[in-house]
Amino acid sequence: MTSRAPSRRVFGLETEYALTAQGSQMDAEQRARVLFEPINRRYNSTNVFLPSGGRLYLDVGSHPEYATAECDRLEDLLIQERYGDQLVQSLAGQANERLEGQKLHIIKNNRDQAGHGYGCHENYLLARSDNYWGQARSLLPFLVTRQLISGAGWLADDGSYRLSQRADQMWNEVANSTTRSRPMINTRDEPHAQGDKWRRLHIIVADSNLSQAMTLFKVGSVDLLLDAIEHGQDFSDLTLANAPKAIREVSKDLRGATKVDLADGRRLGAAQIQGEFLERLSQYAQTELDLDPWQTQVLNIWRTCLKAISGGDWEKVTHLVDWAAKKKLLQAYANRHQLAPNDVRLKRLALAYHDLDPASGLRTKLERSGALATFIDANKANCPTAPATTRAHLRGSLIEAAQGAGRLVKADWVNIKLEDGSAHQFELLDPLANSDWRVDKLLSELQSSQIDPFWQGTGV
Known part of the structure; x- marks a missing residue:
């Protein structure tokens, strides 16, 4: 059988950032106004498209947000996403030079101390089809259990450690709203393209990732799964009985062993479900597809992480997996200082993992030391041109x-x-x-x- 390249599609990420102010009584709107002052001065707007092809704007709740340009190559996506991080952090740095006795911080996480949520949204271009609902729902078991690998980790108020910051904020499988009903997949039909030809799959269940490996896995795996689904691969036997219930149960088990109910009456653990998706997709790719090196890397990361985590050896993938990297830091700090799991100092350390400031945050230090893997040249993200192969x-x-x-x-x-x-x-x-x-x-x-x-x- 002649292999082919996976179907070409555009994909992208929208990242909502938290904006905090140290030593300040500024409210959210005031902080956002200070952050966006250079943008407003130049463009007379807080909603702008940039030479990168992406969009920078203020979202609901005065959250700064960067939407990547349309990408059809995973390398471009990593560059675009990192550029968004650096752009928003650069604005914070400029603001801090103007402020006295105050400091803005850009936090790339998904919930604040009051429990308010903000997200990382994924977008994938689909050919318009009568089977859109079937395609979307085929992904739900994967999306619910994906947090076992790509979760960013959450230190809960009671001191317990969970896989995902988003899991207990999801209340529906699919819905038209992104905020009120908190679905995993948003069904609003806004293709941003020729409407009779294309549809946009808008996934809003993911955690924001600091690890490039997890961004690569998160988007690359869905891209390949969509190719398989569009070409007749059937994952319906993995349909969950209650996805909102399952996503909460999965988040509490760092090995993925806790079994969740399937629609057909079986019970499987998150690791088993991920294993089913991985093995079927790998077999499909082996017989049908000619993968590029980035897509091959996606499957390698998936397999490596799933094997380690399901075997209880999460320490082996702390250089790839956000929740594991953060857990390692928290454990070491707690042991060194004899801290209780709910000690406020651990909360501060957990927050520092998501702080994008190179001085106060941890990602830059972890990447420079090799403790967190990188997959792109950082210089490419400093001032990127728009992806050359898309609109x-x-x-x-x-x-x-x-x-x-x-x-x-x-x-x-x-x-x-x-x-x-x-x-x-x-x-x-x-x-x-x-x-x-x-x-x-x-x-x-x-x-x-x-x-x-x-x-x-x-x-x-």
Whole structure:
């Protein structure tokens, strides 16, 4: 049988960050205003698309959020996600230079001390199909048990340690809202593309990851599973009886042995369910697919982590798995200082794991020492161009050229408009297209600062 490359799709992440202020009585809106001052001054907005192709904005609750550009390569996704982290942290650094006796911190986690949640949302492009609901629900057993590997870890108020910060905030399998009903998959039909051709799968159950390995696993595994599902692979025998109940049960067991109820009456542990998905997908990939090195790495990370964790040897994967890396730090600190599990100092250390400040946070130190694995050159994330192989390339190139010409361009995921009082605007409806003659024409004119009369009144 001739193998093929996995179906090409775009994917991306939206990360909501916590913004705290040390030595300050500023409320959330005031903190956000200070953070976004340079953005507001430059763009007269707190909702902007950037030359990276991604979007920076203030979300509900005054959370800064960065949405990566559309990616179809995992390396690009890692670069885009790290750029978002660095961008928001850079804004905090600039704010701290203006503040006296106060310091803003960007925290990449998913719940605050009061229990309020904020998320990491995943987006995947799907061909529009009558079987969308079946495709989405086929992923639920995987998403519920995925926290065994990709959970970011949570030190609960009672001192217990759990896999995920998000698990006990999920109340529905699927729903149209992202906040009120807290579903695992949001069903709002917003493809940001040609609506009769595409649909966007919006997964909102994940923890935010500090580990590049976990971001790679989190997105790469879903991408491959979607390929398998779209080509007829059946995972329906793993359907859970009650996914919201199961996700809470799974979060409390660091070995994935606690059994959860399946719809057919069987009971399986999270490690068993993950093993089923991994083995079936590996067999499918071996017989059907020609994987690139990044996709092969996804399966290797998955297998390595699952074997160690299910065997009780989580210490072997602390360089890959966020919850394991954080647990190792907490255990060592507690033992050194003879601390009770619910000691407030452990809470502070757990928070430091998620602090993006290189001075006060832990990720930079862990990566530099080799205690946390890296998969991309950090320099690539300092000021990235938009991914070259998707629609983001067109958007990012136009924004960069407009800025260079001193012009203002207004963009969203689909629309591009030059803000000069004329009709220099058009739609980019294909997320997989990285070339467009209209963009080439406008780029040439922007670079020469001469706008062709062709654009007047066309509205294309």
